Amino acid sequence: MPEGHTLHRLATHFDKTFGGGAVRATSPQGRFSDGAARIDGRVLVESEAHGKHLFLGFDSGEWLRVHLGLYGAWTFGDVDGERHLGAPRAPGAERLELERDPDGFVVAPTPVGAVRARLINTGGWADLRGPSACEVITTDDKHAVQNRLGPDPLRSDADPDRAWRVISRSRTTIAALLMRQDVIAGVGNIYRAESLFRAGIDPLTPGRELGRERWEILWEDLSGLLRDGVRDGYIITTRPEDRPDPDAHPVPRPDTLYVCYRTGDPCRVCSSPIASSELAGRTLYWCPGCQP
Template identity: 70%
Template sequence: MPEGHTLHRLAAHFAKHYGGARLRVTSPQGRFAGGARRLDSRGLLDAEAHGKQLFLGFDSGEWLRVHLGLYGAWTFGDAHGEHHLGAPRVQGGQRRELERDAEGFVVPPPPVGAVRVRLVSAAGWADLRGPSACEVLDGEEKRAAQARLGPDPLRSDADPEQAWRTVRRSRTAIAALLMRQDVIAGIGNIYRAESLFRAGIDPYRPGRGLARAEWDVLWADLVTLLEAGVGSGSIVTTRPAHRADPDADPAARSDALYVCYRTGEPCRVCAAAIRAEELAGRTLYRCPVCQRR
């Protein structure tokens, strides 16, 4: 499932390449036909992310809410070729000349697979496949959807106090709390494991066992890591001192992570074997020495 930095990259892409444009909205698959009719021929005015959810705002006052889930992905087509954000993560494509119809809209290729939503402008097209949620909301419904989410470290309106009030009262393991989108929005399995390692925090420690200073450090580090992910498009959590080549391309790094997916491999800091354990139905990665219980 894409983590929060990917959704913010999606929002920025829509704002840059489709913002202000009138869009044709269709549902080739048919499952979103009603919603597509409500948005068709409307102008896109806004694009924002909150955690793992994308909100596209139209000049009708309505919003398209998309949650990609495990399998959802957007495919974009423009003068630079096709490229994807979500899952599967595919980059690049052949540069192409775009054909336009009599009204000036791009003529996209025939849909491939189950395309839930297709957006077409005069500059390009975007196809959405496999989302776990895709719906049209009015302004009040959009605010209600966001109210159910915790603060997003990448948003300027994020309030870490809101999350801290839940964490400091909870007997639940901090590693489980970080995955709850109503506590902190946008954190997935990688960012939770890597941020806890960087902070030297035992993932099984209950939330109420964290000192306020530890929480402040953890929150600030999540902001740093997510902002770096938005900038590079990749998740790199290792510090330069723990990388074989600090100047390597982030997308091609073999030393990008401290603990995730490194079961049995030596810790980059202490050389202890990294462990993988199940917590709340997800695989938790940790170092038994650097994050001693």
């Protein structure tokens, strides 16, 4: 499941490539036909992310809310070809000669697969496949969704004290609390495990035993890691001194993570075998040596 940095990159990308212009909306799959009709021909005026939710605001006052879930993905097409956001174009791919209709909108290729929603403007198109949520909502509905979410470290309105009030009273493990979107929005399995490792926190520590100082360090580090993810397009959590080739940043390599997906491998810091177990339906990774 994409983590919060990806949704903020998507919001920025939509602002850049679709913002300020009219958008044609369809549902090639047919499951979003009514919603597509409500925003078809409308101008995209605002793009916003909160945690793992993407909100696209139109001049009608309505919003397209998308939650990608485990399988959702956006694919974008323009003169440089068709590609996923953040993924490099395939080597040798050729630029496209785009056709446009009499109104100047791009004539996009025939959709491939189950495309829930397709957005087209004068510069390209965007296809959405496999989301867990795709709906057109009012501003009040949008605020209701956001009110159920915890603070997003990537947003300027994030209030870490709101998350701390929940954590400091909870017997639930900090590892489980970090995955609750009503506590902190946008943190997924990778950022959860990697931030706890970097802070030297035992993931099974109850929230109320964490301590305010350790929480503030954890929040600050999480915020920095997420900002790096927005900038780089990749999740890179290892510090330069813990990489064999620190100058290779930011190209993704096997040494960009400390504990995730490394069960049994030696810790990059203390050489203890990385441990893993199931927690709330997800695999939790940690280092018993560095996170006692």
